[in-house]
Amino acid sequence: WKTKQEMADEALFLLLHNEMVSGVYKSAEQGEVENGRCITKLENMGFRVGQGLIERFTKDTARFKDELDIMKFICKDFWTTVFKKQIDNLRTNHQSIFNLSTAKFLHLRKFDQWKVYVFCSFQYLAFTCGLIRGGLSNLGIKSIVTAEVSSMPACKFQVMIQKL
Amino acid sequence: WKTKQEMADEALFLLLHNEMVSGVYKSAEQGEVENGRCITKLENMGFRVGQGLIERFTKDTARFKDELDIMKFICKDFWTTVFKKQIDNLRTNHQSIFNLSTAKFLHLRKFDQWKVYVFCSFQYLAFTCGLIRGGLSNLGIKSIVTAEVSSMPACKFQVMIQKL
Numbered sequence: 001w002k003t004k005q006e007m008a009d010e011a012l013f014l015l016l017h018n019e020m021v022s023g024v025y026k027s028a029e030q031g032e033v034e035n036g037r038c039i040t041k042l043e044n045m046g047f048r049v050g051q052g053l054i055e056r057f058t059k060d061t062a063r064f065k066d067e068l069d070i071m072k073f074i075c076k077d078f079w080t081t082v083f084k085k086q087i088d089n090l091r092t093n094h095q096s097i098f099n100l101s102t103a104k105f106l107h108l109r110k111f112d113q114w115k116v117y118v119f120c121s122f123q124y125l126a127f128t129c130g131l132i133r134g135g136l137s138n139l140g141i142k143s144i145v146t147a148e149v150s151s152m153p154a155c156k157f158q159v160m161i162q163k164l
Numbered sequence: 165w166k167t168k169q170e171m172a173d174e175a176l177f178l179l180l181h182n183e184m185v186s187g188v189y190k191s192a193e194q195g196e197v198e199n200g201r202c203i204t205k206l207e208n209m210g211f212r213v214g215q216g217l218i219e220r221f222t223k224d225t226a227r228f229k230d231e232l233d234i235m236k237f238i239c240k241d242f243w244t245t246v247f248k249k250q251i252d253n254l255r256t257n258h259q260s261i262f263n264l265s266t267a268k269f270l271h272l273r274k275f276d277q278w279k280v281y282v283f284c285s286f287q288y289l290a291f292t293c294g295l296i297r298g299g300l301s302n303l304g305i306k307s308i309v310t311a312e313v314s315s316m317p318a319c320k321f322q323v324m325i326q327k328l
Contacts, residue, residue: 005245008217008220008245009173009245011216011217011220012213012217012245012246013176013177015212015217016177016180016181016184016213017180019184019212019213020180020183020184020187023184023187023188023191023205023209024187024191027187027188027191045187048179049176049179049180049183052179053172053175053179056171056175057172081169081172081176
């Protein structure tokens with residue numbers, strides 16, 4: 001159960017995120033090429049926000065042991081701050097791939113109601129991919145983050161760590 | 165004193181807001197006319213977010229007695245949800261003007277450090293003006309909201325209610 005304040009924070013984030021997505025799309029021309037540029041723009045916004053958040057969150061945090069320890073922090077503390085819940089499931093191949101899955105992703109909520117929007121879903125995931133990538137980057141991990149929607153509103157993020 | 169979660173929410177909002185402001189400005193051409201259009205765009209974003217928030221907040225709220233009652237709600241509940249503190253001072257001429265002042269406005273924080281940004285300050289106030297106007301609009305009050313920075317980071321918002 002979420003408190004009233006948590007629901008309000010979630011609503012604020014949801015509304016701001018929607019404004020960002022539609023702002024980026026409105027300011028660009030239509031067309032497939034431009035769509036790619038919008039995704040990149042949103043991903044970069046997420047990246048900077050993720051960096052800023054991690055900077056503030058890890059001030060009083062103990063040093064991390066390893067990559068798995070960092071990924072657990074992202075799935076628990078970081079995710080809870082932003083989305084008011086943890087990532088439901090974290091899997092890894094114990095090399096460089098981590099799969100984070102959530103049964104109910106905040107920004108996919110509206111697709112429950114308006115099924116026509118399903119094809120545009122990636123524009124609602126780009127910011128969050130950037131958020132994860134930015135957070136990891138500030139903890140010294142270079143990564144590629146992609147997202148996949150199998151069945152709404154469930155969602156899977158894949159983090160591929162780029163070894164130096 | 166703020167909790168860790170409140171500080172995190174504040175940071176998230178601050179970072180998202182900064183991304184919105186710089187996103188709107190980056191996507192526009194430079195020049196004075198365009199600057200006016202950016203302000204309007206940010207104000208409109210704030211308006212829609214304010215409408216959305218009030219819609220969610222007032223679901224279980226008792227009906228308001230009058231305009232002063234509504235303004236008090238905006239200064240207490242609404243402001244606390246968004247900014248994690250109340251408006252410090254509310255004054256009215258008991259006709260149609262309300263002055264809301266706050267000694268430390270969240271989005272003016274960076275100006276403490278970089279004084280050069282002081283002239284651009286209105287771009288950091290437009291979204292919040294819209295937020296108030298959108299909130300009031302959903303409560304049936306048509307208004308014009310302006311902002312004024314006398315000494316950083318203090319800030320005053322003026323609400324002029326438009327009688328029908």
